[in-house]
Amino acid sequence: SEDKNSKDFCVTGDEETCKVNTCYLNKTKDSCSPGTIVEYKVNASDIIRFHVVHDDGEKLTLQSQKNIVYNVAWYATGDEEVDNADSNNPVCKKCDNTIGPNTILPKLEEKTKNWNNVNDLNYSIGEKESTLGYSQCVGYNNCSNTGYMLSRSNNVKARMITIQEAAKLDCTTSNKSCPIWMYNYLHDSISFEGTVNDTYTENNGGRNYAYWFMNTPTYNDRACYVTQSGSIGWDLMIKIDRGARAVVEINKN
Secondary structure: OOOOOOHHHOOOOOHHHOOOOOHHHOOOOOOOOOOOEEEEEOOOOOEEEEEEEEEOOOEEEEEEOOOOEOOOOOOOOOOOOEEOOOOOOOEEOOOOHHHOOOOHHHHHHHHHOOOOOOOOEEEEEOOOOOOOOOOOEEEOOEEOOOOOOEEEEEEEOOEOOOHHHHHHOOOOOOOOOOOHHHHOOEOOHHHHOOOOEOOOOOOOOOOOOEEEOOOOEOOOOEEEEEEOOOOEEEEEOOOOOOEEOOEEEEEOO
8 A cells, every 4th residue: 555654745844845746637536645735725815735634536625734723722711620630630620522622613714714715614513413424432433423513504614634534544542653744743743753843833822732633532621633743642622732734625626
């Protein structure tokens, strides 16, 4: 099978070395391999670099190469109480992840609302019908229909990647299990065979060590993310040293 960290996917840090790929012209399913780089003009003025997550033959599901949102909690109201008695396992007494990513997701939607050249997304997740085919999870590879309900009927432009999508790309809880393109451009990616460390911050936050998933296992005060070490991790959902990458859909020509 094709190397998931192939240099054809432009993980060298010098994207000018990337070979020209016209897979977007091919209407055959999976003609664009996961990781393939796509430079796409999301509106009249902005060009964003993405990587292919999935190709169904008619459209491409893409994830932005870098975080679009920085230093934002998965969900936080400001009333949470963190007990640090066990420094290795702090507990948030008033955290409730069953509400969903209602802090980070609106931030991502706001940042991408003018991406007029990507498809509108209308989706729901949760205990009823899920148009994305996933819900809250017991573990990264064990999801059920017992989670929160999120509906987006206002034609948003972007969402976050799901745990199931990452698992299909071989991500597990082991370091460097994810393809390099998924965890490059994080705080210390180079220490785990990445090529570029991202040093950008927002909201008076620190370096971004990760980016959040759309869904998460059923630990009440936790949420899951892609780590800088190339794995699926989880921590308090109110942490702000991580952000979000935009997942969008575009039609194949």
